[in-house]
Amino acid sequence: MIVTMSRYDPSAFPPFAVTVDLVVLTVREHALCALLVRRGEPPFQGYWALPGGFVRPDEGLAEAASRELAEETGLRAHSTPGQGAAGAHLEQLATYGHPQRDPRMRVVSVAHLALAPDLPTPRPGGDASSARWAPVGELLGQTPADGVPLAFDHGKILADGVERARSKIEYSSLATAFCPPEFTVGELRQVYEAVWGVALDPRNFHRKVTGTPGFLVPSGGTTTRQGGRPAQLFKAGGATVLNPPMLRPDS
Structure with a gap:
C-alpha cells in the first residue's frame, strides 16, 4: 500500500503545543503534600503552579514526564506499585485541552x-523562582476568595491527582510507594491516614494489611524509630x- 502526502496541507491545521x-x-509530617513551584515568568508570573514543561520534539510523553520529575525532584521513575524508595511511582493521569487553558x-x-516517600525541600528549576511542599488539605480547600489560586487549570489537575491516589490505594499496593524500602505497619497506616484524611483503628488496620495475601512481606528486622517497643519491619510484597481491597472509610 502506497501512502501519499501530496494532498496534506499543514497550514490547514493551526499549530498547538503539548x-x-x-x-x-x-x-511529610503526617500530611499529604503536593509539590508546587512559583512561576518566574509570564503567564501567571508569581503564581504557584504544578511542575511541568513543554514536550521536546524528540521525546515521548512518558520520557518528558520522567525528565521533568528528575529535574524537579532528582528521582527516577518507575510504573510498578510497591517499589518503595527505589524511585517515584509515575503514571499518566489525564489530558487537559480546553482551548483557553493557556493564554499563550x-x-x-x-x-x-x-x-514518592518523604522527599526533601525542593529546589526550583527552569522558569520557577521558588518551590515548596504544600499540604493538600489546604490547597483543595482554597478558593479565589481565600487567596491566589493555582496557575492555569492546575487546581483541577491537582484535585484529580489526589482523588486518583485516594482511590488507587484502596485496591492496589500503591500506598507502599510513599514508604521507604522497609517500614512498619504503623508507618503504612500513617500513609493511609494522610492520603485519606481520616483516623484508622490500629488493630483493625494491622489485621487487614497483614492478612491480605501478597501485600506485605516481613523483612526480618525490627525498629524503634517510632518509640516504644521494637516494631516489626516489612517490605512491599x-x-x-489487593484482595480483599482496603475500603476507604467515610471521612
Missing part, C-alpha cells in the same frame, strides 16, 4: 501522577491488586 504537568505527592496559545497538557 506539555506535561506533574502532580507530585509525598507524605493552544496548549494540551498530559498530566502525570508521581508518588509482590501483589499489585
Whole structure:
C-alpha cells in the first residue's frame, strides 16, 4: 500500500503545543503534600503552579514526564506499585485541552501522577523562582476568595491527582510507594491516614494489611524509630491488586 502526502496541507491545521504537568505527592509530617513551584515568568508570573514543561520534539510523553520529575525532584521513575524508595511511582493521569487553558496559545497538557516517600525541600528549576511542599488539605480547600489560586487549570489537575491516589490505594499496593524500602505497619497506616484524611483503628488496620495475601512481606528486622517497643519491619510484597481491597472509610 502506497501512502501519499501530496494532498496534506499543514497550514490547514493551526499549530498547538503539548506539555506535561506533574502532580507530585509525598507524605511529610503526617500530611499529604503536593509539590508546587512559583512561576518566574509570564503567564501567571508569581503564581504557584504544578511542575511541568513543554514536550521536546524528540521525546515521548512518558520520557518528558520522567525528565521533568528528575529535574524537579532528582528521582527516577518507575510504573510498578510497591517499589518503595527505589524511585517515584509515575503514571499518566489525564489530558487537559480546553482551548483557553493557556493564554499563550493552544496548549494540551498530559498530566502525570508521581508518588514518592518523604522527599526533601525542593529546589526550583527552569522558569520557577521558588518551590515548596504544600499540604493538600489546604490547597483543595482554597478558593479565589481565600487567596491566589493555582496557575492555569492546575487546581483541577491537582484535585484529580489526589482523588486518583485516594482511590488507587484502596485496591492496589500503591500506598507502599510513599514508604521507604522497609517500614512498619504503623508507618503504612500513617500513609493511609494522610492520603485519606481520616483516623484508622490500629488493630483493625494491622489485621487487614497483614492478612491480605501478597501485600506485605516481613523483612526480618525490627525498629524503634517510632518509640516504644521494637516494631516489626516489612517490605512491599509482590501483589499489585489487593484482595480483599482496603475500603476507604467515610471521612
